[in-house]
Amino acid sequence: MTVPRPPRGTRELLSAGILAGPALLLLLATMLLPVLAVFVIAVTDWQFGAGHLSFVGLDNFVALFGDAVFRASITNTVLYVCLVVPATVGLGLALALLIESCGRLRAFYRAVHFLPYMATLAAMAVVWEALLHPTIGVVNRTLQGLGWPVANWLRDESTVLPTLAVIGIWQGLGFALVLFLAGLKAVPRDLYDAAEVDGADGTLDRLTVVTLPMLGPVTMFVVIVTALRAFEVFDTVRILTEGGPAHASEVLLHTLYVESFEYLRTGYGAAVTIVFLLIVMVLTLLQAKVMDRRVHYS
């Protein structure tokens, strides 16, 4: 059913124009045309400030994949995502199950774990730097106290990426947890009753027979959302390492920022942007597909 409308034709187009016109103009001017512009800039040798630019075809992309720093950046980003996603999803699910079965203090646990997701990451990165300080940081002092080996976590090529991943996990964990708690709430109670009738009445049985299968779609969703956020890691890298030492923590968005806005190699930066865009678009489309399925089956 549509609304019966006295104003028809042009008058209706006019009111739609007044209502939706500003949004449409801004959508074109600040999103869609700029995206097209990125593709155009990526095939030029434009540098910010330079008055001229010329068409260079795919040279930027050829240079990109021949560039050791960019290759390190891609490898590091993928590695970072592979460290952050399984840990965030696994811990998020485990904590959600624990919170569900504990009963009391549910709101307290949820709030504490959700806090890092809310807190300004730039400020908390500075705090992490203090925690990880090689001599006076509480992390190394605790390890020393336990007689375990210490490290200069953010300055050592072998530890810097895992350390950043730990901060990433710390930050995203509460969000995964909240999504899983919502997913658990949506599991129909009568499924547990049915499972019990069928003899699956132990905690472990209920978990493997009912809970985990029912959480499948939520899990897929959490995996993709976490992966998207992990691909966009920037703040901690910028503040704590600037991609170092020796590009061991160079990641995609940081490369994009440095090439475009510090070296002002705009054309090259645009090529990095397109690689980033393609990865994120594939993940977002996957997410849309998962959401779609979830809507259909619930």
Place this chain on the structure above:
Amino acid sequence: MTAGGRAGGRTALALARRGLCHALLLASSCLVGLPFVWMLSLSAKPPEEIFDAGFALFPDRWYLLENYGKALTEHPLLLFLANGVIVCGAILVLQILVCAPAAYALAKLRFHGRDLMFAFVLIGLLIPQQVLAIPLFALAHRLGILDTYAALVFPFIVSPFGIFLFRQFFKTVPDDLIHAARLDGLSEMAIVWRLMVPLAWPAVVAFSIFSVVSHWNDLFWPLIVIRSEELMPPPLGVVAFNDEEAGSDYGPLMAAATVIVSPLIVAFLFAQRWFVDGLSMGAMK
């Protein structure tokens, strides 16, 4: 074994299990909360206590006034917060002003190009903001608004997610209501503001929280367009602070971090439910 004994055993088991459950969750809470606790603790300690080892949460000699005083005077911390309020407020108000009418048109009017416009919105949903950095920087440069509030605000005025979310809610409003409002002589614009937006209140709250939290915490875009310290939003301010304190004068630095993170955290503690809902709705985009 008697039935009573077995039941007692079972209760004991359940108790033990419950205890283990809380122990694990408390341990995890401590780990997750440690950076916050340590931040507060360091912000109250004098330099010598920060430097010599020790796990004491509370300082022997309280140094709160000195640390916070130094943090507030060395850099315009309160100004950073005010900038955050101004920028996030401007973004949010403009977003609602632009997105709600568009969402209404897409949900309830029938006009040429509606499907095309909705397709544009869906494409907009796919585009991460960072991808637009180069062309938007060039645009801001051309407009001469680099290093102004306007540069911080203009890329975010139209929110495809806002339009999408409001449209979903507006679609559920019965057409009869709109028809009745028109018979009462309300203009289309009046229908948006006096009927649709109040009815979609939960969506507006959720969207507002999502918007304010994302822009309050954003470092990437301010880093690109802002140079002047007096225009810096909180995350950029903390970076400026950190760069200057190259040594490890952690007391004032932690005090600054505390001041920067506390507004959102306090708001969160007071309105947990709304924050959780608003932010998880944001993930659906």
